[in-house]
Amino acid sequence: MSRIRPEEVREIAVLARLALTDDEIARMTQDLDAILGHVEALRELDTSATEPMTHAVPFECPLRPDVVEPALTVDEALRNAPRREQNFFQVPRIIASATGSSEEG
Amino acid sequence: MAMAISASIDVRGAGIAQLADQVRARKLKARDLTEAYLDRVGRLDPALGAFLLVDAEGARARADDLDRKLASGVDVGPLAGVPIALKDIFVTRGLETTCGSKILRGFIPPYESTASQRLADAGTVMLGKLNMDEFAMGSSNENSSRGPVRNPWSLAHVPGGSSGGSAAAVAASLCAGSLGTDTGGSIRQPAALCGVVGVKPTYGRVSRYGVIAFASSLDHPGPFGRTVDDAAALLEVIAGQDRRDATSVPAPVGQYRQAARAGVTGLRIGVPAEYFGAGMDPEIEAAVRAAIEEFARAGAEIVPVSLPHTKYAIATYYLICTAEAASNLARYDGVRYGYRTPEARSLEELYTRTRGEGFGLEPKRRIMLGTYVLRSGYYDAYYNQSLKARRKVADDFAAAFSRCDAMVTPTSPIPAFKFGEKTADPLQMYLADVMTVAANLAGVPALSQCCGFTGAGLPIGMQVMAPPLAEETMFRVAGAYEARTDWHRRLPADPLGGVA
Numbered sequence: 001m002s003r004i005r006p007e008e009v010r011e012i013a014v015l016a017r018l019a020l021t022d023d024e025i026a027r028m029t030q031d032l033d034a035i036l037g038h039v040e041a042l043r044e045l046d047t048s049a050t051e052p053m054t055h056a057v058p059f060e061c062p063l064r065p066d067v068v069e070p071a072l073t074v075d076e077a078l079r080n081a082p083r084r085e086q087n088f089f090q091v092p093r094i095i096a097s098a099t100g101s102s103e104e105g
Numbered sequence: 106m107a108m109a110i111s112a113s114i115d116v117r118g119a120g121i122a123q124l125a126d127q128v129r130a131r132k133l134k135a136r137d138l139t140e141a142y143l144d145r146v147g148r149l150d151p152a153l154g155a156f157l158l159v160d161a162e163g164a165r166a167r168a169d170d171l172d173r174k175l176a177s178g179v180d181v182g183p184l185a186g187v188p189i190a191l192k193d194i195f196v197t198r199g200l201e202t203t204c205g206s207k208i209l210r211g212f213i214p215p216y217e218s219t220a221s222q223r224l225a226d227a228g229t230v231m232l233g234k235l236n237m238d239e240f241a242m243g244s245s246n247e248n249s250s251r252g253p254v255r256n257p258w259s260l261a262h263v264p265g266g267s268s269g270g271s272a273a274a275v276a277a278s279l280c281a282g283s284l285g286t287d288t289g290g291s292i293r294q295p296a297a298l299c300g301v302v303g304v305k306p307t308y309g310r311v312s313r314y315g316v317i318a319f320a321s322s323l324d325h326p327g328p329f330g331r332t333v334d335d336a337a338a339l340l341e342v343i344a345g346q347d348r349r350d351a352t353s354v355p356a357p358v359g360q361y362r363q364a365a366r367a368g369v370t371g372l373r374i375g376v377p378a379e380y381f382g383a384g385m386d387p388e389i390e391a392a393v394r395a396a397i398e399e400f401a402r403a404g405a406e407i408v409p410v411s412l413p414h415t416k417y418a419i420a421t422y423y424l425i426c427t428a429e430a431a432s433n434l435a436r437y438d439g440v441r442y443g444y445r446t447p448e449a450r451s452l453e454e455l456y457t458r459t460r461g462e463g464f465g466l467e468p469k470r471r472i473m474l475g476t477y478v479l480r481s482g483y484y485d486a487y488y489n490q491s492l493k494a495r496r497k498v499a500d501d502f503a504a505a506f507s508r509c510d511a512m513v514t515p516t517s518p519i520p521a522f523k524f525g526e527k528t529a530d531p532l533q534m535y536l537a538d539v540m541t542v543a544a545n546l547a548g549v550p551a552l553s554q555c556c557g558f559t560g561a562g563l564p565i566g567m568q569v570m571a572p573p574l575a576e577e578t579m580f581r582v583a584g585a586y587e588a589r590t591d592w593h594r595r596l597p598a599d600p601l602g603g604v605a
Contacts, residue, residue: 009473016431016476017438017453018469019461027466028473034532035474039420042490045497052492053499055352056308056322056548057573062351076215080442089440094452 003036004029114141117278118596121187121335122362124281125228128186131175135168135186139230142188146232146279152600154254155264155274157193158201159233164188167230182228184342190280192271193234194241195221195326196315204317205239205249205267208463209443218315219350220284220326220343227342232280235270239465240434241291241319243267244534245527248467253524256299257597258563262521265295268329272299275329276597282339283329288319289422290516290541292327293553297516297566300555300595302336302583303329307573308548309354311340312347320429321352323422323545332593333554333583337361340576356574364577365584370404372581375509379415380540385518392557392565393515396586400513403585410505410512414497415543421498422542423535424478424491431475434468470531499547506549506572511582514540516553516566540568550576554583555592564592 009029013020020028074087083090114137116124127133143161150156174181196202196214203209217225225231238248246254246269254269256262257277264273268285272295275283285292287305296303304327311326318324328339344358376397381390401407439445439459446462449455464472478487505512519537527534544551549570556567567586571579587593 004477012473012476012480015480016472017435017456017460018464018472019454019457020469021461024466024469028470031470031531032474032477034530035423035535036477038532038535039424039487039491042417042420042424042494043486045414045417045490045494047490047493047497050493050496052489053496054322054492056499056546057354059352062348062355064348072215079215080212082439082443082445091440092449092452092455 116141121338135171139168155270185228187229189229190232192285194317205237207250208437219312219347238267241267242467265298267291275301287325288323290538296553298521300564302554304552307550312350312353314349318433320426333587359577361580364580369585372405373509374405375410375512377412380514388559396556408509412501418543421491421494427471427475431472495546502547512570514568516568520563
């Protein structure tokens with residue numbers, strides 16, 4: 001019996017914001033099924049008295065004075081943007097326009 | 106003529122401290138040293154594929170600047186003029202940084218990683234950026250978007266991964282040392298497969314600032330050197346708390362080079378039974394067992410120990426690292442940097458197409474698994490259970506280290522394998538990380554060094570692990586072994602096909 005179905009893989013791809021081809025969906029279904037089969041072994045481990053471990057070493061969040069320091073300039077921050085408009089990152093229109101255009105502004 | 110001088114310097118197998126001493130004493134020009142390495146990179150790297158970017162002009166300018174400063178009596182640092190290179194996961198101001206991925210093609214970082222800045226502050230010359238598995242996901246360097254790296258000991262074999270370029274470049278003397286990152290073995294395993302020394306320090310010992318994130322609670326930057334002394338010299342410079350990484354530890358940095366010469370007399374060296382199980386290559390088991398006998402002769406006490414949750418380590422590791430990766434890699438969306446799909450009619454399409462076209466198969470697989478295990482309804486069964494299993498694995502280490510000062514195991518159950526041999530089955534590739542992932546889960550320092558060769562001439566790696574922050578103990582063990590053996594003196598033949 002398979003642990004994960006192609007429909008479920010498609011749902012996960014939507015959550016992960018990944019456009020996958022049909023071939024990739026088939027491949028992922030097979031690979032995730034094998035990996036989930038292996039991690040199944042963890043279920044047998046009794047962890048009822050164990051606290052989850054989120055840091056490898058004892059960790060206390062350090063504090064520092066709240067002082068304004070030099071940061072990137074706007075031009076430095078935008079230098080790698082694939083599309084830029086003045087001082088903004090440009091993206092496709094988010095809200096459909098009443099005049100019908102969905103082109104990038 | 107500069108070229109005539111540089112051609113006379115044989116840098117094959119040169120030691121970092123010795124090179125720096127000569128440069129500091131002005132017996133050797135940083136520029137000539139840099140030219141000698143650039144010459145090797147130019148002739149030999151086409152056959153190896155270790156470099157993604159060679160910054161020859163930047164390196165020459167940097168070396169000339171160091172020479173001018175040295176001539177006017179300025180102390181340029183303990184690693185004066187030493188040519189190094191960086192895994193392309195370390196961001197470098199003004200130099201393209203891609204993490205081996207199409208999705209970051211063309212990214213010119215506006216800032217510098219702490220580890221690479223500290224190397225520069227110590228006087229090193231940065232030659233270029235090294236090839237790697239995409240987003241540090243892989244054990245063979247076959248997952249790079251820019252083509253594979255070849256193992257200098259055999260061009261038909263993989264160099265290991267994900268820091269395959271970092272290991273191969275040091276093994277082939279294309280740089281004197283390098284940096285890599287280790288999330289589940291990505292420094293130690295390629296070090297083992299290429300016959301060099303690779304160090305994963307304690308979690309937080311080296312700052313992650315400017316290291317492109319894969320799995321933040323498991324990512325460890327660290328050095329590669331041809332010898333224990335080389336790796337120790339690099340770690341002394343890059344280690345230490347950094348205010349830009351809140352998880353970096355405030356503990357003082359040790360004297361690792363000195364520790365490596367202290368010997369192992371009276372040390373208790375643990376041998377965990379679970380690391381000598383079925384599925385191990387018999388030549389590797391024999392070589393590591395012979396090394397353990399060498400430690401006994403050197404005055405160490407050999408102690409059998411147990412790490413009973415070892416069999417859960419791979420599952421635990423792949424649940425945690427994929428969950429963290431799915432979260433960390435959410436930032437690649439085509440808006441602020443890197444690749445952007447040419448055709449998107451909506452913001453949703455911009456995200457999904459950019460990511461679908463920009464990521465390779467392995468990052469996609471891990472983003473998918475991570476999204477699955479974090480999904481509402483599965484969170485407790487998978488992710489939370491893996492965090493609890495992680496504590497059990499870490500508790501094993503604490504218990505074992507109450508009985509010994511360090512542990513010695515193989516680094517990888519198999520030597521370098523051939524290209525394509527394991528790519529079809531990702532689970533089999535994951536299972537080969539069985540001896541390295543636990544040290545990442547527990548955060549303990551671990552290194553790999555060469556302890557022999559297979560009959561086919563491929564290097565065999567031995568892993569040395571120590572308690573958290575006990576890097577000096579780890580270096581004592583590694584240094585004592587190296588002082589009593591000569592595996593580290595063997596060098597691979599330069600690949601044929603280089604221009605004479």
